[in-house]
Amino acid sequence: MKTFYSVLLCTLITAITYGQEQKKTIKDTTTQTTTKLNEVIVTGNLKTDPVLTVVSNKYDEKIVQPKNVADLFNNIIGFSVIKRGNYAIDPSFRGAQYEQLNIQYDGGTKAMHACPNRMDPITTHIIPEEISKIEIIKGPYTVRYGATFGGIINLVTQKPDYEDHGLHGKVSGGYESNGNSLVNLVQLQYIKDKYDIVANAGYRDFGNYEDGDGKEIPSSFRSTDYGLKIGYNFSDDQRLQAHWRQSFGRDVLHAALPMDTEYDDSSIISLDYSLDAIGKTVKSLTAKAYYSYVDHLMTNYNRPSFMMMEAASGVDAITAGGKIEINWKPSEKINVFSGLDALHIARDGNRTRLVKIMNGNALPSPMEFNDKVWQDSYITDLGVYTEAKYSISSKTIFTAGIRYDNVTSDIQDPEDDFAAMYDLEKRTEHNVSGTVSIKNRVSDKFTLEAAYGRGVRSANMIERFINHFSVGQDPYEYIGNPDLKAEVNNQFEIGFKGYEPLKNSFNSFKYETSFYYSFFENYIVGIVDESLTRKFNPTSEPSNPKVFRNLDEAYKTGFEAMAQVDFLDHYFLKTEFSYVYAKNKDLAESLPLTPPFTTRFVVGFEKVKFWANIQYNLTSKQDHISESFGETETDGYQTLDIRLGLKPIKNITLGFAVINALDEAYNNHLNFSFTNQEDFGSTPITEPGRNFSAFLQYSF
Structure with a gap:
């Protein structure tokens, strides 16, 4: 990593010097505007945007939903959420989850979880009020943003309004009736020609x-967050920005996990640099470096198992990385992006157990044991890539990209039993991924897109190095496998979207759909190993642990579709469909965590000062399940959500919502089951019933 950051620093110095020399010799007669950093992926430009993308609603403009992180994904077609409580929520897209999705902030910043049970996924380290939009690339259709297997999610934080100089800000607060939950946010920004400062602080009590x-349902938590973003413009074409944020989670209850979080503290710092208008061939340079640290403590102090065994586990995670990218144009029709990036993940920590009862007998004095959770492990990924866009015509863009990743992994403090299972040495993998795609704007009313992507994902740290811990939806102990081959996703997709003007009271008809097929190589799952026995609570069932293995044959296919009619100038009617079918041919069952068929109907009204919508959600029964993963069939359900917002006076925004207005009792198929809880059996956790929410924001 030191070598990478040295290269990054030298490149930045060279680029700045070169850019200043170019500006002395090149006379630019066009009007310049302040450079905006490349924090976004989708810019609305046919010649630079990736193929098959989705941009979600602008949350900072239409904030009327309850302020829970799950709401960032619940209403995006193709998405589900994996829920272990009200805090530990992971997004799932088309049945891809965890490290199968490349989730990042502002075009590249990452913060990985410390807990092996994912009590603290990346989405917990930022508050929803900070997100202005979410950008999704639906598959491995670009090589520019790190190794990508099932798709890219870019969480774009709110940026300064560069056109509005001086001091500005906003104060907001929200309330949810179901749980008496409160959220608050204060944001200030000060903008000048040369520099800008944005600061925010938030508090949440659920x-x-x-x-x-x-x-x-035991699901309460508190969190405090603050952040500071400072940008400096050296010139109209050159900008440096630093972003610092911290999040402090406290007293987090996890209904579907064996322990609760005492505290979860994260710190993230990132540095971004951009240089535009360098020369005739080399157009621009962007660079990013970031570092995050997560400190996490979980205990079972308030759980039934505390009477038999007292457990506390303190773990930490370091995520560091960076990226350098050059945009160059060897000819008028060819636009090339070349770069190198790095991602380093390191984790460590131990679990202390005081055993009070052993084999059904109370011990005269508790026996203390220490278990190595992560065994002081790390994974480092150094990548290099080139992606070229060729303008076949003014309306047709062909894209091809190739990427190489050098992945190094090592375990530095293994348990004796884990070391006895494997020949533990530092391992290096060589992964090659790539993509080809074409985007054709047939007319102003119709666009066709087609793509193939080969996404490659090396095993994550749980799959490599976990040792006899329960990290799945089932009660099995899991054992990692440091010799796993990298997963490969060969994904094909075709999509189209269009727009047709209508007559009379109807204004327009919009539609969009995508069809995809993926076949996997070396798909990673946990398989029961009957030659091994469980390590902890040896008299409990199941007695055999699972070991992570590669599968030979698995595939996935599905589609999303959307149709919308706008009428009477301000009204709309929209319907959306999403379906995924996955097959594990080795075990003759579905792949785990495959969502059911979902349908949405939305009718709404939108004006500048008032908007409202009613959304009817239908989720089908899911009987195509992975029994080996501990899944059970899930009944279908229907829910109704009502949202409205208004701006009664200047600078004031009000939002109201009724979520699950019919007070439906249900659970999502991807929800984990209650674990180690009083008065709850091992059944999937249920979702909130009827929930009223209100939101108030004052801007100045």
Whole structure:
């Protein structure tokens, strides 16, 4: 990593010097505007945007939903969420989850979880009020943003309004009735020609919610967050920006995990640099470096198992990386992006157990044990890539990209039993991924896109190095496998979208759809190993652990579709469909965590000062399941959500919502089951019942 950052620093110095020399010799007669950093992926430019992308709603403009991180994904077609409580929520897209999705902030910053049970996924380290939009690339259709297997999610934080100089800000607050939950945010920004400063602070206090049957679900948490973003413009074409943020989670209850979070503290710092208008061939240079640290403590102090065994686990995670990219144009029709990036993940930590009862007998004095959770492990990925866009015509763009990743992994403090299973040495993998695609704007009313992507993902740290810990949806202990081959996703997709003007009271008809097929190589799953026995609680069932293995044959196919009619100038009617079918041919069952068929109907009204919509959600029964993963069939359900917002006076925004207005009692198929809880069996956790929310924002 030191070598990478040295190269990054030298490149920045060279680029700045070169850029200043170019500006002395090249006379630019056009009007310049302040450079905006490349924090976004989708810019609305046919010649630079990736193929098959989705941009979600602008949350900072239409904030009317309850302020929970899950709401960032729940209403985006193709998405589901994996829920272990009200805090530990992971997004799932088309049945891809965890490290199968490349999730990042502002075009590249990452913060990986410290907990092996994912109590603290990347989405917990930023608050929803900071997100202005979410950008999604639906598959491995670009090589520019790190190794990508199932798609890219870019969480774009709110940026300064560069056109509005001086001091500005906003104060907001929200309330949810189900759990008596409160959220607050204060944001200030000061903008000048040469520099800008944005600061924010937020506090969230969520209580236990009740499901549709009136049962209280242990899900409360508190978190405090603040951030500071400072940008400096050396010139109209050159900018440097630093972003610092911290998040502090406290007293987090996890209904579907064996322990709760005492604290979860994260710190993230990133540095971004951009230089535009360098010369005739080399157009621009961007660079990023970031570092994050997560400190996490989980205990079972308030769980039934505490009477038999007292457990506390302190773990930490370091994520560091960076990127340098040059945009160059060897000819008028060819636009090339070349760069190198790095990602380093390191984790460590131990679990302390005080065993009070052994083999059903109370011990005269508790016995203390220490278990190595991560065994002081790391993974480093150094990547180099080139992606070229060729303008076949003014309306047709062909894209081809290739990427090489050098992945090094090592375990530096292994447990004796883990070391006895494997020949543990530092390992290096060589992964090659690539993509080809074409985007054709047939007319102003119709666009056709087609793509193939080969996405390659090396095994994550849980799959490599976990040692007899329960990290799945089932009660099995899992054992890692440092010799796993990298997963490969060969994904084909075709999509089209269009727009047709209508007559009379109807204004327009919009439609969009995508069809995809993926076949996987070396798909990673946990398989029961009957030659091994569980390590902890040896008299409990299941007695055999699972070991992560590669599968030979698995595939996935599906589609998303959307149709919308705009009428009477301000009204719309929209419907959306999403379907995924996955098959594990080796085990003759579905791949785990495959969402059911979902349908949405939305009718709404939108004006500048008032907007409202009613959304009807239909989720089908899911009986295509992975029994080996501990899944059970899930009944279908229907919910109704009502949202409205208004601006009664200048600078004031109000939002109201009723979520699950019918008070339906249900659970999503991807929800984990209650674990180590009083008065709850091993059934999937249920979702909140009827929930009223209100939101108020004052801007100045």
